[in-house]
Amino acid sequence: MSQSTYTVTGMTCGHCVSSVTEEISELSGVSDVAVDLATGAVTVTSTEPLPENAVRGAVEEAGYQLVNA
Amino acid sequence: MSQSTYTVTGMTCGHCVSSVTEEISELSGVSDVAVDLATGAVTVTSTEPLPENAVRGAVEEAGYQLVNA
Numbered sequence: 001m002s003q004s005t006y007t008v009t010g011m012t013c014g015h016c017v018s019s020v021t022e023e024i025s026e027l028s029g030v031s032d033v034a035v036d037l038a039t040g041a042v043t044v045t046s047t048e049p050l051p052e053n054a055v056r057g058a059v060e061e062a063g064y065q066l067v068n069a
Numbered sequence: 070m071s072q073s074t075y076t077v078t079g080m081t082c083g084h085c086v087s088s089v090t091e092e093i094s095e096l097s098g099v100s101d102v103a104v105d106l107a108t109g110a111v112t113v114t115s116t117e118p119l120p121e122n123a124v125r126g127a128v129e130e131a132g133y134q135l136v137n138a
Contacts (some may be wrong), residue, residue: 015084 001031002049006042007067008059011035016064023058040067070100071118075111076136077128080104085133092127109136 011017017035024033024044032045044055056066080086086104093102093113101114113124125135 012081013085015088016082019084 001045001047003043003045004050004055006044006052006055006059008035008040008042008064009067010064011037011040013037016062019062020059020064023062024055027054027058070114070116072112072114073119073124075113075121075124075128077104077109077111077133078136079133080106080109082106085131088131089128089133092131093124096123096127 008020011020014037017037020042021033021035024030024042027046027050029047029050030044031047032043034043034045035041042059044050052066059066077089080089083106086106089111090102090104093099093111096115096119098116098119099113100116101112103112103114104110111128113119121135128135
């Protein structure tokens with residue numbers, strides 16, 4: 001099991017949280033996505049470590065930006 | 070044809086605009102809903118003047134607030 005926390009900018013409301021959660025959840029091996037709207041922290045739990053590019057792609061697909069670690 | 074502009078607070082993004090537009094569009098006689106996210110102005114076009122309570126109910130159903138005129 002792997003867990004990583006990313007920072008996403010641009011989310012302003014619960015709809016934004018839902019969009020990001022939905023896109024990241026579609027990535028292979030993801031079992032949980034937890035978003036803190038106030039801070040932009042997105043914690044992703046997956047069976048194996050995820051390539052950051054995959055997470056970035058999902059976030060951008062939802063219409064938001066992943067901050068470089 | 071009747072057109073009225075209301076002010077709605079709490080909308081922060083395009084998803085919020087969509088939710089408000091969708092709920093107000095379901096009111097009987099409404100033919101157009103135009104939302105300005107920056108100002109919260111919502112202009113509703115309808116075949117007959119709408120009771121403000123109907124518009125208020127739709128806005129609240131979407132999860133936002135109508136400012137008293």
